[in-house]
Amino acid sequence: MDLNDEDLIRRIVDDGDQRAYAQLVRRYQSQLRFSLRQLCGGDQGLADDMAQEAFIKAYKALPAFRGDARFSTWLYRIAYNLVMSHKRKKAPDVDQEAVDRARAEESVEEAQQLGMARDLDSAMKELSEAQRQAVHLCMQRGFSHEEAASIMKLPLGTVKSHVNRARAKLQTLLQAWREEVVSG
Amino acid sequence: MASFDQYRDRRDNRVNALSDTAFEGRDPDFDAWLGQQLQFSEPYLDNDGFCERVMEQLPAPSRRSERRAVRFQYGAVVAASTIVAWQFPFDRVWMEALQQSISLYSLVGIGVLSSLAAMTGGILAARR
Numbered sequence: 001m002d003l004n005d006e007d008l009i010r011r012i013v014d015d016g017d018q019r020a021y022a023q024l025v026r027r028y029q030s031q032l033r034f035s036l037r038q039l040c041g042g043d044q045g046l047a048d049d050m051a052q053e054a055f056i057k058a059y060k061a062l063p064a065f066r067g068d069a070r071f072s073t074w075l076y077r078i079a080y081n082l083v084m085s086h087k088r089k090k091a092p093d094v095d096q097e098a099v100d101r102a103r104a105e106e107s108v109e110e111a112q113q114l115g116m117a118r119d120l121d122s123a124m125k126e127l128s129e130a131q132r133q134a135v136h137l138c139m140q141r142g143f144s145h146e147e148a149a150s151i152m153k154l155p156l157g158t159v160k161s162h163v164n165r166a167r168a169k170l171q172t173l174l175q176a177w178r179e180e181v182v183s184g
Numbered sequence: 185m186a187s188f189d190q191y192r193d194r195r196d197n198r199v200n201a202l203s204d205t206a207f208e209g210r211d212p213d214f215d216a217w218l219g220q221q222l223q224f225s226e227p228y229l230d231n232d233g234f235c236e237r238v239m240e241q242l243p244a245p246s247r248r249s250e251r252r253a254v255r256f257q258y259g260a261v262v263a264a265s266t267i268v269a270w271q272f273p274f275d276r277v278w279m280e281a282l283q284q285s286i287s288l289y290s291l292v293g294i295g296v297l298s299s300l301a302a303m304t305g306g307i308l309a310a311r312r
Contacts, residue, residue: 052241139219
């Protein structure tokens with residue numbers, strides 16, 4: 001039986017049930033690792049290390065989790081803080097070899113993917129990093145503007161502005177695809 | 185090449201020139217479509233030992249929560265034993281024992297031993 005996040009957290013905090021935490025890790029690992037890969041500029045190894053650290057940090061801090069926000073928002077906030085502080089400390093140290101290797105592997109798959117996905121990827125690269133993150137959190141992950149603002153540690157108005165500007169940019173860049181879909 | 189750059193600059197200028205008011209003119213259909221496309225293009229990342237690596241590095245659960253779990257198990261066993269004792273027909277067994285002239289001390293001894301065995305079994309089963 002799949003318990004919801006709140007029940008699992010209660011079991012972890014009250015009974016020290018680590019199997020409940022394993023369920024939470026399995027539930028969010030793919031989404032978080034994928035998000036962090038984007039945030040780490042495609043460095044998969046670094047993204048996975050950061051995701052692992054975020055899950056461990058979240059476990060240790062779980063007794064202090066008050067449930068004001070959803071667990072996923074809280075977890076993303078921890079992960080984003082970790083990545084940002086890592087970036088501040090080691091700004092020039094992106095493992096370029098790993099990035100190139102990952103891109104080469106991806107390009108094989110990419111060739112088989114629809115053109116839409118490729119163009120969407122290119123359009124996303126045209127956005128600023130903050131706009132990309134805001135779109136990713138709000139439109140891909142389904143976080144509200146308020147939740148995205150708390151994750152990114154930005155004022156709500158700034159996040160809304162990032163999302164709106166990114167949306168307008170994407171609308172222009174992907175107009176051709178959109179028209180194709182609408183015209184059937 | 186230069187013409188493409190010019191085209192891109194013109195396009196970017198057009199996008200950047202849009203005012204916030206224009207941005208607020210949201211197109212819900214576009215939002216839904218974009219959300220779908222973003223989710224569609226996202227692969228599911230296999231666990232591939234990730235969860236196990238996280239679990240290996242977690243600190244052991246606190247002694248407090250362990251003690252709490254043990255207390256809960258003992259409580260459950262005592263409650264179960266009370267229900268069994270409440271339902272057990274002691275008077276009939278007592279009468280039968282008198283009729284069979286079984287010594288009182290051996291009867292009490294057997295009772296105590298079997299209760300201990302049942303409780304130990306219950307605790308072991310609950311802990312497992």
